[in-house]
Ligand SMILES: Nc1nc2c(ncn2[C@@H]2O[C@H](COP(=O)(O)OP(=O)(O)OP(=O)(O)O)[C@@H](O)[C@H]2O)c(=O)[nH]1
């Protein structure tokens with residue numbers, strides 16, 4: 001079944017929930033697509049050009065935008081698309097084809113001990129805040145949680161994480177200023193193993209993707225975690241700021257190898273209507289979005305579901321077309 005039919009089937013019972021957290025994208029992307037579809041008279045070159053433009057504005061990136069538009073052009077060759085209902089259905093299905101959610105493996109957890117999750121990304125994207133949010137998320141699932149203050153570089157970083165740890169009543173393992181972050185992570189892994197902690201969330205200092213030595217430092221962190229708790233970190237998440245859109249694509253390219261990235265946390269989703277980077281990153285680097293950040297408190301986190309994302313866009317289209 002295409003994504004469109006799946007949404008339609010669930011629509012009656014669930015559509016209101018879909019908007020929660022995805023409002024900005026639903027209104028902005030949905031509105032501009034709705035406005036384009038409003039005067040739909042068939043798939044002309046002009047229409048496809050405008051659709052490409054709209055997808056690019058939504059941060060889908062050039063390759064993914066072209067992939068979607070080409071697929072619609074092909075569909076139209078087989079069966080003329082003539083109504084708004086058809087074009088809506090085809091677009092939503094193409095979003096499903098690009099993201100391929102059915103191929104996304106669930107998050108890996110260590111059933112025999114601590115699951116270590118490493119959080120990396122450029123400066124100020126929301127790594128530390130996301131750790132607090134994830135801490136609360138896992139607590140709600142009944143898991144025991146600990147934090148590792150692997151940002152020994154920025155002044156005040158350790159205190160920031162400690163503050164969240166105090167609020168959530170979570171142990172926070174920290175070192176000294178400028179201590180090798182790998183050694184802090186080793187201490188934290190030992191603590192977590194000794195105390196039978198389910199989830200150890202590791203903070204790291206923000207770093208630009210063009211700094212080779214800092215990328216090597218991430219490789220080292222990954223390695224020493226694995227030496228302390230074999231098989232860990234099972235998950236290594238790149239935190240991206242949704243408001244910086246396409247920049248996320250180049251960040252993903254570099255981080256994905258050095259930190260062996262397994263997924264994306266997309267923060268500040270409350271502050272942008274351009275969620276297309278979700279499709280671009282999945283399409284280009286095969287990295288799924290695991291969670292979206294939708295505010296500054298520990299509760300402002302949602303599991304990402306393609307269905308929710310697509311349904312919100314569909315709702316936006318239907319409001320405006
Ligand atoms: N609106 C909004 N703000 C967020 C979100 N996530 C983080 N922030 C804010 O972004 C700012 C930076 O967050 P941090 O968690 O300190 O970011 P960081 O990546 O740890 O930063 P560095 O450690 O300096 O690299 C803070 O003011 C957060 O409150 C989000 O999902 N939505």
Ligand SMILES: [Mg+2]
Pocket residue numbers: 127128129151157203204205206
């Ligand atoms: Mg931080």
